[in-house]
Amino acid sequence: MRVVRNIVILTGAGVSAESGIDTFRGGGGLWEQHRVEDVATPEAFARDPDLVLRFYDMRRSAIQEKQPNEAHFALARLDREWRGDLLIVTQNVDDLHERGGAGRVLHMHGEHLNAWCTACDVRSRWTGPLIDRPACPACGERALRPDVVWFGEIPYRMDEIHDALRHADLFVSIGTSGAVYPAAGFVRGARDLGAQTLELNLEPSQGSAWFHESRLGPASEIVPAWVD
Numbered sequence: 001m002r003v004v005r006n007i008v009i010l011t012g013a014g015v016s017a018e019s020g021i022d023t024f025r026g027g028g029g030l031w032e033q034h035r036v037e038d039v040a041t042p043e044a045f046a047r048d049p050d051l052v053l054r055f056y057d058m059r060r061s062a063i064q065e066k067q068p069n070e071a072h073f074a075l076a077r078l079d080r081e082w083r084g085d086l087l088i089v090t091q092n093v094d095d096l097h098e099r100g101g102a103g104r105v106l107h108m109h110g111e112h113l114n115a116w117c118t119a120c121d122v123r124s125r126w127t128g129p130l131i132d133r134p135a136c137p138a139c140g141e142r143a144l145r146p147d148v149v150w151f152g153e154i155p156y157r158m159d160e161i162h163d164a165l166r167h168a169d170l171f172v173s174i175g176t177s178g179a180v181y182p183a184a185g186f187v188r189g190a191r192d193l194g195a196q197t198l199e200l201n202l203e204p205s206q207g208s209a210w211f212h213e214s215r216l217g218p219a220s221e222i223v224p225a226w227v228d
């Protein structure tokens with residue numbers, strides 16, 4: 001087995017579940033209350049922007065009251081102490097990795113606390129509601145949308161992610177169902193290139209068979225146990 005120097009960690013909604021942020025799939029998941037097609041596609045936004053903006057305003061306001069949990073803190077410790085390359089690629093749009101103290105974080109599905117101006121293409125920090133159509137701080141147009149990646153859109157910074165995966169000795173997936181591509185395909189790519197692969201999740205994910213090892217349990221317990 002090769003020596004581990006470079007680590008890529010993929011996180012999903014399960015890492016924030018114990019902070020009180022709903023996951024997407026499964027019992028009680030967000031998609032049980034809202035059809036994906038109604039709220040998380042560019043077509044939905046074009047058809048009913050008020051519905052989509054209200055959905056994201058509600059979630060943006062809720063995450064600001066949530067706190068990082070032991071899984072976020074453990075990953076931040078690893079980030080601080082690991083001397084090799086390390087990248088936390090998160091599918092989450094919350095900021096709990098950063099508030100937990102992690103620095104090397106890449107948000108491939110965007111961030112709730114950013115708005116994207118479709119008129120001038122500038123992204124700005126945005127913590128308030130978008131339903132009232134506020135003006136873009138850069139160009140003044142009322143064309144802000146949540147800076148998140150919807151189905152059918154291309155996730156962010158894919159070149160950087162692929163580059164990190166190419167050099168990874170260890171790929172760890174935490175709290176994600178493996179239902180959404182391209183993130184669901186990272187394990188196969190990393191493994192084909194020789195990385196060891198580890199899954200930490202409450203239950204086996206859809207891609208479980210691709211991992212060399214799976215450890216099951218709540219993230220707040222199994223992530224610190226793995227890190228420490």
Ligand code: BJW
Binds near residue numbers: 015092151153205
């Ligand atoms: C715990 C726990 C605890 C609970 N402790 N664990 C190939 C095949 C088929 C389809 C496609 C394909 N490639 C692309 C597609 C289309 C599509 C897709 O994947 N569809 C599938 C449904 C099949 N993908 C796309 O459209 C993507 N774009 C794309 O592919 O562009 C083409 C392209 C890519 C690359 C280069 C060039 C071109 C875009 C996908 C965008 C996803 N957007 C969302 C919404 C973001 C904004 C928002 O928040 O509203 O992202 S959807 C939603 O799913 C969100 C999440 O990031 C994402 C993943 O969900 P996640 O994190 O896995 O959550 P859950 O709920 O599914 O799972 C939670 C897990 O945690 C579970 O396993 C629990 O057991 C566990 N858990 N509590 C530990 N306490």
